[in-house]
Amino acid sequence: MELRHIETFLKIAELRSFTRAADELCITQPTVSKQIVDLERFFDVRLIDRTKRTVTLTKAGEILLQYAMDIVNLKRDTIEAIASFRGLKKGKMTLGASTIPGIYIMPRLLCTFKEHYAGISFELVISDTKDILDKMENGLLDIGMVGARSETSKVDFKKLIDDTIIFIAPPDYPGTMTLAELMDRPVIARERGSGTRNTFEAALAKLKDFRKGGLTVVAELSDNEAIKQAVMNGMGMAYISRIAVAGEIAAGSLREVSVRDLPEIKRSFFTITRRGKTILPQVKVLMEIIDKWRRNEKA
Numbered sequence: 001m002e003l004r005h006i007e008t009f010l011k012i013a014e015l016r017s018f019t020r021a022a023d024e025l026c027i028t029q030p031t032v033s034k035q036i037v038d039l040e041r042f043f044d045v046r047l048i049d050r051t052k053r054t055v056t057l058t059k060a061g062e063i064l065l066q067y068a069m070d071i072v073n074l075k076r077d078t079i080e081a082i083a084s085f086r087g088l089k090k091g092k093m094t095l096g097a098s099t100i101p102g103i104y105i106m107p108r109l110l111c112t113f114k115e116h117y118a119g120i121s122f123e124l125v126i127s128d129t130k131d132i133l134d135k136m137e138n139g140l141l142d143i144g145m146v147g148a149r150s151e152t153s154k155v156d157f158k159k160l161i162d163d164t165i166i167f168i169a170p171p172d173y174p175g176t177m178t179l180a181e182l183m184d185r186p187v188i189a190r191e192r193g194s195g196t197r198n199t200f201e202a203a204l205a206k207l208k209d210f211r212k213g214g215l216t217v218v219a220e221l222s223d224n225e226a227i228k229q230a231v232m233n234g235m236g237m238a239y240i241s242r243i244a245v246a247g248e249i250a251a252g253s254l255r256e257v258s259v260r261d262l263p264e265i266k267r268s269f270f271t272i273t274r275r276g277k278t279i280l281p282q283v284k285v286l287m288e289i290i291d292k293w294r295r296n297e298k299a
Helices: 003-015 018-025 029-043 059-086 099-104 106-116 129-137 179-183 195-205 224-232 242-251 281-298
Strands: 048-050 055-057 091-097 120-126 143-146 155-169 176-178 186-190 216-221 237-241 255-260 265-274
Touching (some): 003 029, 099 195, 106 120, 143 281, 155 195, 155 281, 186 195, 216 224
Parallel strands (some): 176 255
Antiparallel strands (some): 048 055
């Protein structure tokens, strides 16, 4: 009997589905079926009754369920105890973040983490929200940050911080303009799949006066630093996270432009984890650092 077989059995008992259990555990359905067959051979008794529509535990399966939960909990507690004993001196984690949190939030949190846990190595993947969510669903990341929620059942979301999407322009632009004037100006847009773009376009779609054809988009860029440089050099205006341009606006190298008839566009960033995936001790510590930072930002 192997521990992974017990964990698979527990997931099937929880979800009442071989297919969903395979998805949650990031393994194939034939692998799930084989592990249950091996488990039943080990105990020499049928544990699960499976039909086309239902999955139910047998009496023997119900007995195993009670002990299986204790076994898995003991494994978790053992890992945590050993990790605490070692003081998290070694380990690795894979992180993912969409552009804004990946560039402007995550690095400062990782610096705080490394001050206390220098032996833990990490890889930070920065991409658009859609790609980070796909990687999390496929079990490739331990923790992530994104700029939009999705309807996936495979990922847990926890609100991190609010943000505002604003328009920026070169310093010689007017500080306010109408929506009609905006539509006649050249605009630099984010790439498709970007959380910033999705939130912005959803807000525009609600405006009755927003004519068909929309903005005069002259370029699509996937990097906020490139967008800022393009605006500074006169290519046009751009919509962007306020977090990303706070320094340039304060320095006067970019101007925030208020657009009349355009409501304030708010969005939230979220921390994400893979539902059902064991959270590593080092990831738990990072989550605590993130929570402390979030509370301080709200204060």
